[in-house]
Amino acid sequence: MIKFENVEKVYEDGFKALKGINLDIKDGELLVLIGPSGCGKTTTMRMINRLIEPSSGTVYLDGEDIKDSNPVLLRRDIGYVIQSIGLLPHMTIGQNVAIVPKLKKMDKEKYEKKVDELLNLVGLDPKTYRERYPTELSGGQQQRIGVIRALAADPPVILMDEPFSALDPISREQLQDELVNLQEEIKKTIVFVTHDMDEALKIADRICFMKDGEIVQVDTPEKILRRPANDFVSEFIGEDRLKDGTELPSIDRVMDKPIKERPSKGLAGALKTMRKNRVDSLIVTEKNKFKGVAGVWAVQKNFSDETKSLADVMDTEVPTVQMNQSLEDVVELINKYNISYVPVLNDEENVVGVVTRASLVEVMADKYLD
Incomplete structure (x- = not known):
């Protein structure tokens, strides 16, 4: 032209x-x-x-x-x-x-x-x-x-x-x-x-x-x-x-605040906590020690049984990461297990945060784009 x-x-x-x-x-x-x-x-x-x-x-x-x-x-x-x-x-x-x-x-x-x-x-x-x-x-x-x-x-x-x-x-x-x-x-x-x-x-x-x-x-x-x-x-x-992405930030720069509940929490109360915080699962802790994860579908499935608590429906086989691990480890876990987030623990096994797929997308976009 x-x-x-x-x-x-x-x-x-x-x-x-x-x-x-x-x-x-x-x-x-x-x-x-x-x-x-x-x-x-x-x-x-x-x-x-x-x-x-x-x-x-x-x-x-x-x-x-x-x-x-x-x-x-x-x-x-x-x-x-x-x-x-x-x-x-x-x-x-x-x-x-x-x-x-x-x-x-x-x-x-x-x-x-x-x-x-x-x-x-x-x-x-x-x-x-x-x-x-x-x-x-x-x-x-x-x-x-x-x-x-x-x-x-x-x-x-x-x-x-x-x-x-x-x-x-x-x-x-x-x-x-x-x-x-x-x-x-x-x-x-x-x-x-x-x-x-x-x-x-x-x-x-x-x-x-x-x-x-x-x-x-x-x-x-x-x-x-x-x-x-x-x-x-x-x-x-x-x-x-022009960030080249050769070094990803540390986990503590990416993780979100965990929404936690105790194992004895009833299912109605658990759903109320999920709705209030706009999450689809809760980190179950006892004295801040990680016990498992309770998802909304597990709660809903058992909701009619008033005797059940989060201890009865939580998944205890959930992968976690330590604060000193790399973000690459988190990405690998999320992809390997097809999960939406990974709980982050400190040296005392206390839950200090979660890294979600959404937070990973945000950091990747910030790293590689503008």
Whole structure:
């Protein structure tokens, strides 16, 4: 879809903004350009709609050199979303969204219908918002209008220059989610500039890292997280996102509080304790010494017998671990016995906690992901 071939940009003062850029952007993918300020990411993006011309090299769009295109007509065929949104304050929302279709002399009935469809697509009821003015909308709503305005003429390519960076964190996250959902429907070729690594990882099909006017690495978020090209990429991603998982935390960092009951506890009382603590089994202890585990099904099965207590229904053949064992031992036990948790005992055989499947999932996600 878009191809950069040996593209360079040198300004009159001799500053080299881009140095031999070679990049292929696939049809229908969302490519994120990321890097520190002054790395060349915005310059690269603006070459696609000829807001900036290369000093040398060629930019192709659908196999055609864009230098052969009329820049005005080219821009009308490329959606463009910027940080400052750029809505015209004297026009209604409907009029703002319809600007490019009108310039392209599209059929009015068609583009008016398209405006309503796009407003619905981003959760803004046309009956409520079409006749409002930009100042009557929140920042997040205005940015939604900026996005759908870029879609109104159904362009094959959309450029987005840090469109969400001025928004509050909640609005920003909502719009990121909406963009991902929207892209699943429209499958446009989107080039998105950001300096936010979390944003890039969340929305990108591929990420292009840039530094000092050069491309450092281009790959999927997964591969970049697993195999950053160099120290620059690693540092930009951040150590917390690059945990290698070679050493798992100790058991005491992972275990949850045990819900304990004594062996003499009646079954009705046991069920009440389970419901109160939202658990499906109880750790049975006597003077804090581990005796067994009583599950909800064993309790239910024997519930009609008022003479029975947890001592009668508990499972005494339950594997346990000591505090000084490794988390790998816990994982092995859970997998081997197909159990949902393992009680943790100290040197005196007192129950000090439990490690559950849920807590293991949480620590694994924190270890290997962000």
